[in-house]
Amino acid sequence: MFSMKFKKPGGVRDFLPESTRIKRDIENKIYRIFSTWGYQEVLTPSFEYLETFLMGNSFEFGEKIFKFFDRRGRVLALRPDMTTPIARLVSNHYENVEFPLKLCYFSNVFRFEDHRGGRQNEMFQAGAELIGWNEIDADAEIITLAIKSLQEAGIKNFKVNIGHTGFWEGILKSERTSEKEKDALKSSLLNKDFVTLKEIIKNLSINKHNKALLLDITKLHGGIDVLNEAEKVSENEISKKAIRELKRLAEILAYYGVEEYITFDLGLMRDLDYYTGMIFEGYTPGLGHPVCGGGRYDNLIEKFNGVKPATGFMINIDGVLKVLERIQCKNEASKDILIVYNENSVGEGVEKALDYRNRGYTTDIISEKQMGKLSDEIKNIYKKIIRV
């Protein structure tokens, strides 16, 4: 009888040796970059109280969270992102530690997704958080670090879209719009549902100029000239300040030599609600979702009683892996040495195996009896077979 207990659940995956090797290699390369940029790794629990994750996010986001109970009936949740736990960690452990606090992580996160489209319920991320620096300079460092990390991991062809929550929030704040209208607008932008977006904007009780601006927001997408154009049409101080920040950001990114990767997109929206400034997402051909993303979140740590501005990003490791698996030739497993011993030579075999291993050779050792079970295919993965 077939039973589900023999299978893994849908939406989560096994990593066999070849994929795991590439994944480890990607993470090691990113770790090296993070280290030289001064970021120190931390690790938080896989689950926390559900309420912790709802601090910076909407109730709707909560529906995507895996929940369960502890022994005392409190609701625990598998972490759906790493920025919130790090905000909690910083407020718990760094009350008196000063700027600059530069933390990074390599962690899995969990979200209920419709996995029929290939989305995973368990995802692997690498990320960095720069805490305590409220200038746009910090955002420039974060975006550049994301770009350098992708390059180092082996992704060559990608673009980073940069937006700013202040631009459209400025428009809405200058008018009488409800939280509900704001959320509906964000949600339709996020889902790129332009029909609904149009409908929502039509029904907003805002002036004609702002209506036209919001209707065209997705067209404000391109190079520096987009910022100049947005500056001209902005009428409120919050939107103007956002554009000034992005112009300075563009300047610093040019110093970092990464301008070729950058486009601006004032209609960009992220699926987490805690962002308060610059936001960005990276895309690479053939991947249906962002390969990296992040932004400024100046209020999140404060909600946990910390008082620090912060900016950060995550790299979608599964996405990087998917791209690399496609472009790299499938390396057949290969090992250096196979030592085969008989009933009386186990001592000699063991000695040889220890010696080869000490010298860094990948070495297997088996008995003559087991050797009989080996197919030619398996024998061929060894560079050298030694009988003792």
Add this chain to the structure above:
Amino acid sequence: MFSMKFKKPGGVRDFLPESTRIKRDIENKIYRIFSTWGYQEVLTPSFEYLETFLMGNSFEFGEKIFKFFDRRGRVLALRPDMTTPIARLVSNHYENVEFPLKLCYFSNVFRFEDHRGGRQNEMFQAGAELIGWNEIDADAEIITLAIKSLQEAGIKNFKVNIGHTGFWEGILKSERTSEKEKDALKSSLLNKDFVTLKEIIKNLSINKHNKALLLDITKLHGGIDVLNEAEKVSENEISKKAIRELKRLAEILAYYGVEEYITFDLGLMRDLDYYTGMIFEGYTPGLGHPVCGGGRYDNLIEKFNGVKPATGFMINIDGVLKVLERIQCKNEASKDILIVYNENSVGEGVEKALDYRNRGYTTDIISEKQMGKLSDEIKNIYKKIIRV
């Protein structure tokens, strides 16, 4: 108002940078050893169907498992160990792949534990599984690999206790004992509850010789002479075969040069139910629970429709970390370079930072404005501060 959402749950921990650095270092060292010994890393989902984990374990063990529901009401569980998922993975992906299959992992596992005694609900393990080889030679490789891994990770003072499920199972099988009696006996041995153990043995309907043997089983603990003694008093073929295997094991372990770490303990019991032969646990002073453990599990993969004998072990990474944190001097965080720029020199600062980072120096860069916020303590972690 204080709220639990500001805190992490009990029984799980944050790893701050210093601990995370040591943990990563431990895992990298063990990974290197695993690789040269021919083990290839795999990764399984953090959760699977609850039923999967109950395949090789008792219902009582199931009480320690964190459970939750998927969208269709099926019970999922956070993995309480890694051997069961690897058995499931092997049967799903390696139906036609031959011996030798040597897999390893670096993963967290989850168990409800009474965390007031310092036990964690989320634990980190490194482990290796040698699949398809039914000779005791494979067990010798696994035990030696565990010892080499502990040494490489920096643990100097430890002992490995080796037992065999066949020894006491042989005694019970030769008599009329119920499964319930057998479980009670195992449970009291596992918990080292010798009062209950005595009571249970007294009430068993087995012969006087076997009763005396079981009562004294915990005294069969020591060097090779213990095996000779056990051989003399064993009356059934299963127990005798177990002892013969352990004697051959001792011989091969001597070839591997690890005999100084070994003791035999015929009363040894492991907290997982799937073992079918040699079992072992490693102990190091100051750690209340084993620093490593494992054994042979020839039936587990078969239960998933695979047909392979197997042996393996795990290293308790949290335990290794705890020992190392105690013996290593607390390294204060130190960074190489801090670059400070003013309003007009951001370009020059960025250029210098990129250059130092490319050359492998850990480098931070901040604006003059942010520099004003730095305490002397923070300034002192840099070997060099450069103003541009």
